[in-house]
Amino acid sequence: MAINKEWHRSHRMPLKATREQRVAWHAAHKAACGCRDVPASLRPDVMKLLRSRRKS
Numbered sequence: 495m496a497i498n499k500e501w502h503r504s505h506r507m508p509l510k511a512t513r514e515q516r517v518a519w520h521a522a523h524k525a526a527c528g529c530r531d532v533p534a535s536l537r538p539d540v541m542k543l544l545r546s547r548r549k550s
Contacts, residue, residue, distance in 0.1 A: 498527035
C-alpha cells in the first residue's frame with residue numbers, strides 16, 4: 495500500500511512514546527495507511543486492540 499502522507503503529517507509518533515502510545519499509533523496507522531508492517535514486538539497487542547474496536 496502507498497504511503498498516506500497527509501495522515502503521517504498529522505499523526506506523529508510522540509517522542510519517547512510509551513508502549514500503549516506506540517500500540518495505539520500503530521493500530522491507527524494500520525487502519526489509515528499501512529505503508530509498513532507493525533513491528534513484531536507490538537503485533538499481538540495491536541491486533542488485540544483492532545479486534546476489540548471491531549466488536550464495539
